[in-house]
Amino acid sequence: MSGAFKYGVSLYSYTDDLGTVMTLEDAFGHIADAHATGIELLGEANLPDYPEVSTAWLDRWYGLLDTHKLEPTNFACWIDTEASRSRELTAEEAAAQLRQDLDLAKRLGFRFVRPKFGVIDDELTPHPVWEGAVERSLDLAAKLDIVIIPEIHAPTPIRHPVVEAYVDFIQRTGTKHFGLLIDTGIFQDRPLPFWQHETPEMREGAMSFLNGIKVPVEQLAEVIDYVPFIQAKFHHIDETLHDHNIPWERIVPMLKSLGYSGYLSSEYEGARDPWVAVEQVRRQHALIRKLEREYDAAHAAEGEQAHA
Amino acid sequence: MSGAFKYGVSLYSYTDDLGTVMTLEDAFGHIADAHATGIELLGEANLPDYPEVSTAWLDRWYGLLDTHKLEPTNFACWIDTEASRSRELTAEEAAAQLRQDLDLAKRLGFRFVRPKFGVIDDELTPHPVWEGAVERSLDLAAKLDIVIIPEIHAPTPIRHPVVEAYVDFIQRTGTKHFGLLIDTGIFQDRPLPFWQHETPEMREGAMSFLNGIKVPVEQLAEVIDYVPFIQAKFHHIDETLHDHNIPWERIVPMLKSLGYSGYLSSEYEGARDPWVAVEQVRRQHALIRKLEREYDAAHAAEGEQAHA
Amino acid sequence: MLERSHIQSSGFDNVSADGAVAGFRVRLRQPNYRGTRVSLVEGIDVTVDGEVYPAASNRYRIAGCEYAHGELEGLLDVRWPVGTWIDVIVPRPGGLTPGVHHVETIVWYRHPYFPPQFRPIPVRDARHATIVL
Amino acid sequence: MLERSHIQSSGFDNVSADGAVAGFRVRLRQPNYRGTRVSLVEGIDVTVDGEVYPAASNRYRIAGCEYAHGELEGLLDVRWPVGTWIDVIVPRPGGLTPGVHHVETIVWYRHPYFPPQFRPIPVRDARHATIVL
Numbered sequence: 099m100s101g102a103f104k105y106g107v108s109l110y111s112y113t114d115d116l117g118t119v120m121t122l123e124d125a126f127g128h129i130a131d132a133h134a135t136g137i138e139l140l141g142e143a144n145l146p147d148y149p150e151v152s153t154a155w156l157d158r159w160y161g162l163l164d165t166h167k168l169e170p171t172n173f174a175c176w177i178d179t180e181a182s183r184s185r186e187l188t189a190e191e192a193a194a195q196l197r198q199d200l201d202l203a204k205r206l207g208f209r210f211v212r213p214k215f216g217v218i219d220d221e222l223t224p225h226p227v228w229e230g231a232v233e234r235s236l237d238l239a240a241k242l243d244i245v246i247i248p249e250i251h252a253p254t255p256i257r258h259p260v261v262e263a264y265v266d267f268i269q270r271t272g273t274k275h276f277g278l279l280i281d282t283g284i285f286q287d288r289p290l291p292f293w294q295h296e297t298p299e300m301r302e303g304a305m306s307f308l309n310g311i312k313v314p315v316e317q318l319a320e321v322i323d324y325v326p327f328i329q330a331k332f333h334h335i336d337e338t339l340h341d342h343n344i345p346w347e348r349i350v351p352m353l354k355s356l357g358y359s360g361y362l363s364s365e366y367e368g369a370r371d372p373w374v375a376v377e378q379v380r381r382q383h384a385l386i387r388k389l390e391r392e393y394d395a396a397h398a399a400e401g402e403q404a405h406a
Numbered sequence: 407m408s409g410a411f412k413y414g415v416s417l418y419s420y421t422d423d424l425g426t427v428m429t430l431e432d433a434f435g436h437i438a439d440a441h442a443t444g445i446e447l448l449g450e451a452n453l454p455d456y457p458e459v460s461t462a463w464l465d466r467w468y469g470l471l472d473t474h475k476l477e478p479t480n481f482a483c484w485i486d487t488e489a490s491r492s493r494e495l496t497a498e499e500a501a502a503q504l505r506q507d508l509d510l511a512k513r514l515g516f517r518f519v520r521p522k523f524g525v526i527d528d529e530l531t532p533h534p535v536w537e538g539a540v541e542r543s544l545d546l547a548a549k550l551d552i553v554i555i556p557e558i559h560a561p562t563p564i565r566h567p568v569v570e571a572y573v574d575f576i577q578r579t580g581t582k583h584f585g586l587l588i589d590t591g592i593f594q595d596r597p598l599p600f601w602q603h604e605t606p607e608m609r610e611g612a613m614s615f616l617n618g619i620k621v622p623v624e625q626l627a628e629v630i631d632y633v634p635f636i637q638a639k640f641h642h643i644d645e646t647l648h649d650h651n652i653p654w655e656r657i658v659p660m661l662k663s664l665g666y667s668g669y670l671s672s673e674y675e676g677a678r679d680p681w682v683a684v685e686q687v688r689r690q691h692a693l694i695r696k697l698e699r700e701y702d703a704a705h706a707a708e709g710e711q712a713h714a
Numbered sequence: 715m716l717e718r719s720h721i722q723s724s725g726f727d728n729v730s731a732d733g734a735v736a737g738f739r740v741r742l743r744q745p746n747y748r749g750t751r752v753s754l755v756e757g758i759d760v761t762v763d764g765e766v767y768p769a770a771s772n773r774y775r776i777a778g779c780e781y782a783h784g785e786l787e788g789l790l791d792v793r794w795p796v797g798t799w800i801d802v803i804v805p806r807p808g809g810l811t812p813g814v815h816h817v818e819t820i821v822w823y824r825h826p827y828f829p830p831q832f833r834p835i836p837v838r839d840a841r842h843a844t845i846v847l
Numbered sequence: 848m849l850e851r852s853h854i855q856s857s858g859f860d861n862v863s864a865d866g867a868v869a870g871f872r873v874r875l876r877q878p879n880y881r882g883t884r885v886s887l888v889e890g891i892d893v894t895v896d897g898e899v900y901p902a903a904s905n906r907y908r909i910a911g912c913e914y915a916h917g918e919l920e921g922l923l924d925v926r927w928p929v930g931t932w933i934d935v936i937v938p939r940p941g942g943l944t945p946g947v948h949h950v951e952t953i954v955w956y957r958h959p960y961f962p963p964q965f966r967p968i969p970v971r972d973a974r975h976a977t978i979v980l
């Protein structure tokens with residue numbers, strides 16, 4: 099038997115709600131009420147004084163974690179290689195940014211940090227400083243017991259030079275403080291609705307990945323050893339508990355068969371009408387938990403037959 | 407030349423927004439940003455611990471008044487004569503309720519208190535305890551320098567036994583601490599849209615007043631001496647600054663010609679989609695201010711001609 | 715801050731008593747423009763997926779205490795303020811199945827300043843809501 | 848809490864300088880899912896009733912200080928956090944007439960993690976808003 103999933107929610111799910119219809123306290127309440135145990139935070143979105151954090155805010159944060167029985171999971175940060183138009187960050191400057199976020203994440207109790215580097219091409223190849231920045235930060239990550247996990251995000255599939263470079267880095271350095279974050283958007287196999295201002299020409303061209311890059315879920319096996327955290331990206335689950343874009347009925351059994359027992363951290367990225375995210379996250383957890391129960395029931399039955 | 411209107415906003419305008427998309431602090435900001443100077447509050451809606459009020463809340467209240475340069479205008483309260491199904495309030499009990507609200511209003515700095523009594527018939531005749539309750543409260547009102555102002559609200563017109571009874575009361579007692587609050591909904595001369603669940607049968611029957619009771623604005627002259635406060639009820643002003651229901655182009659000149667220089671306190675009562683009230687209140691103030699400027703300009707011109 | 719709909723997404727959940735799932739609860743924000751004495755609420759009907767759970771059979775969790783339907787009338791000094799929620803607790807052995815349900819509510823409100831023929835009036839809401847677990 | 852639209856109702860107002868109405872301002876909430884260094888905002892175009900006020904001619908009030916368009920690029924350590932607003936100050940002698948106007952905005956955002964061909968991208972909003980006075 100594989101282990102059980104852990105269920106979390108990223109505050110990214112409540113984008114546009116936070117600050118207009120929802121406070122951080124409310125978000126904690128919604129996450130806990132969905133029976134989740136983990137909360138994912140975006141430094142530059144959810145820390146009002148980023149890159150600073152006041153002791154008052156820390157008190158509030160730990161108070162909320164305690165009240166709602168949630169644990170911090172992943173801390174998202176950005177390495178803005180093109181923060182200035184006139185010159186790009188050096189590896190040392192990128193490392194300084196990453197180390198600052200590692201420190202901040204630790205103060206908030208996080209175990210994972212996802213850096214999002216600037217990119218250099220339409221395939222979203224990260225700026226080459228990523229490697230130097232991470233290498234310069236590994237000792238600190240080890241000291242803080244944090245794993246740095248860049249995100250494998252559409253349109254980048256699992257079989258791609260970017261992922262190969264990450265895996266090569268792990269093998270070369272032998273580090274246990276660098277891994278891969280899988281965003282389930284790579285498994286999307288049906289198109290997203292057009293976004294505001296998007297034209298058919300855009301969808302056929304640079305935005306074609308919004309139709310879904312359809313990575314076969316079986317390819318998870320090739321990288322699962324390096325994946326300590328998964329963002330459960332989704333866009334719309336209807337009232338029959340049917341996801342219109344993400345094939346959970348294939349993702350869940352695959353992850354279960356691979357023995358994944360880390361977090362599935364909801365990243366709702368659908369229509370941004372107020373409060374919709376609250377209900378959508380609940381539907382996603384109901385759906386994934388149902389698929390997990392079904393997998394467990396089927397395999398318990400198999401186990402019994404095997405012993406019969 | 408008559409005096410200038412004062413512009414205020416009732417927190418009633420932000421019903422459903424408060425507690426879902428807006429804090430009390432936000433409401434203060436919106437009112438002040440509309441260049442208004444007065445804020446109207448509903449005790450049982452806006453005081454979280456009503457009928458108590460903590461010193462911390464009072465500190466916050468006076469801090470907000472100071473920050474946003476607003477003055478408290480009218481405090482709305484309710485005398486729930488049918489609070490219990492088994493028996494109605496006595497005049498003494500009703501007076502106790504009213505006196506409690508007078509005290510509370512004074513602690514918050516209000517100059518007017520609007521009590522809403524339970525009613526005994528479909529014409530909204532107030533429960534007869536109103537007179538005994540008010541009479542028992544006049545000394546306290548005098549001591550606190552507050553005027554008690556029941557509301558003349560559709561479907562009750564100006565020429566109605568209820569209003570006559572109020573005027574008789576003022577004349578009999580000679581009090582300066584009782585007056586009439588005019589709600590401009592009595593001048594509504596075009597129908598409101600149907601509310602959710604309302605049927606044509608309902609509109610033809612008991613809800614026919616929602617088509618507008620069309621009190622002639624000239625009748626204001628008959629009661630204006632007893633009217634220290636006006637609630638500027640409205641429901642929809644479109645992007646051409648046209649009010650679909652309330653004839654401001656007749657109300658404003660009439661009030662100006664009668665020399666009214668008290669508050670017009672916005673009571674938005676239209677569609678309750680989030681944030682719509684913020685914009686609607688701004689439109690109403692822009693419209694009434696425009697009509698006031700036009701009246702003043704026309705009468706300044708008349709004045710010049712008279713002197714020519 | 716609460717959701718705009720009367721029925722809240724969060725709070726919709728199965729409830730247990732003595733170790734067994736005994737029913738479910740529906741969370742409602744104060745739907746009126748003023749907070750009121752609870753005695754003015756004559757009960758709350760709940761309908762889930764077409765099945766009616768009448769007010770008289772439900773229990774009500776308000777300001778930290780739980781009341782039977784018959785107790786509401788006497789709650790002259792307990793209040794349901796604007797911007798706060800209460801839970802309607804509905805008995806149903808085994809609770810509701812995890813997943814999305816259609817939930818309807820009617821708050822029966824006695825407004826003393828409404829014409830007698832509209833006392834109480836039904837204040838309705840309806841939406842889909844999800845039992846996670 | 849701010850309005851959901853990027854363009855806010857409150858804050859839309861005429862502005863004076865040296866005793867004369869010199870222009871108007873438009874208030875915008877942070878439209879992105881993360882707060883950013885201001886250097887990533889390449890300017891904000893404003894259109895009112897069809898008349899365009901280009902980013903380069905506008906001034907920007909951010910975190911208590913006012914900046915010219917050319918200064919934005921250097922603001923690597925000034926931030927526009929989520930849930931906060933900035934004011935775009937648009938020069939227009941005499942300001943706008945009181946009443947309802949149609950307001951459009953384009954925030955030109957340079958996201959370093961977007962494909963180079965989409966840097967900057969236009970982030971648009973449009974709505975009616977009212978000058979009260």
Ligand SMILES: [Mn+2]
Nearest residue numbers: 281329331365
């Ligand atoms: Mn993601």
Ligand SMILES: [Mn+2]
Nearest residue numbers: 589637639673
């Ligand atoms: Mn009124």
